[in-house]
Amino acid sequence: MADKHLLTCKNLHAGYGASQVLFGMDFTIDEGEVIGLLGRNGMGKSTTLKNIVGLLKPTQGEIWWEGKALNTMAPDAIARLGIAIVPEGRQCYPNLTVREHLVAFAGNRNGSANQWTLERIYDLFPRLAERSQHMGGQLSGGEQQMLAIGRALSTNPRLLILDEATEGLAPLIREEIWRCLDLLKQEGQTTLVVDKYVDKLVGLADRHIILERGKIVWTGSSAELDADRSLWVRYMGV
Template structure:
């Protein structure tokens, strides 16, 4: 569904990505891991057209999207839950959810307010509250709900559970498990290795702007000192 081939990205004269290759198949949940500052968020920004690639090719559902604008990529069916949530602070929960809503579902049961509220009951309880009055966990639920309201073919979560309390983290992972069971294709960046391993079909590790390791969960568990080697400080 999504392929990155030899993608390079720079911020001005500072190159950050050096030939990224990544493949995400339909219905799979794929993780992108690495220490801070290695290029994970830049990879996501490049996919979304927020920081355009300087070289290489990005294809989505067979179409080249390398030079497309962010709104075109969103309309093509890619939704982002960004790092830091970035909800609209002065809009209500309901307004946040409907602000970018679109029915471009490719399968039965498109996402709408009722379906998001059923998945995240707290959002229904707080439908008329402003976004900036929510807790961090509630804001993350809102950011995920807002992305789902676009009915994406591909859902990307950058730091899916960063800074959240353990109970909220588990709630988010439960939702991601349900989405995977429903066939949602997902790319996840996170630091909770055990939680990701329970869901992932494929895993990539980025080190200094390059893919340094790629494999399934069995290969990851067989790798000596995987966490210390690729994720430790």
């Protein structure tokens, strides 16, 4: 399949056993775009992300990466293509140090000359430099989120996915994460973000996809979403 898009999901159906969650989703992501994936809890956002990274396989439909079918690929092979996820719950390793997290997964998957080295990640999150010898299990929730983002960036991904980017974080830490994402956008990082803070996402993302019961019910630009607050109330309870 020849495809000018970086990522294409076509007629995507998925679920868990007999429970179907996604119903015929169609969307694309282009190089350099920042996309917000929105909707209330339980509407299929995390299931969508799990299908993209290979942790869950579609029951119907196709996922393409620059024309390469991802459906049958294992998660590690998908990761090597340049897709990195900051998972919900962070999933830092309790018995690895901060530094070990950031060097164990390091790679050059985007071919950029401006690589995310250990030093650049420490510059982005000075707190990680201060805690470099601490174990993952010794960090606060905010520090773990910084570490999970740093770990993903250390692979120099072509597509960075964040599931609940600022969930459960203190306001100051949330602002730090939004600052980081804005910097990544300025550098041209292609990003797919799930987060409930719609007011922040409209200032960051180029486009948004809203899910309701496993279907795409709206898609459009940040300007369009900002102009129609009824969408916020109807589909996100904001």
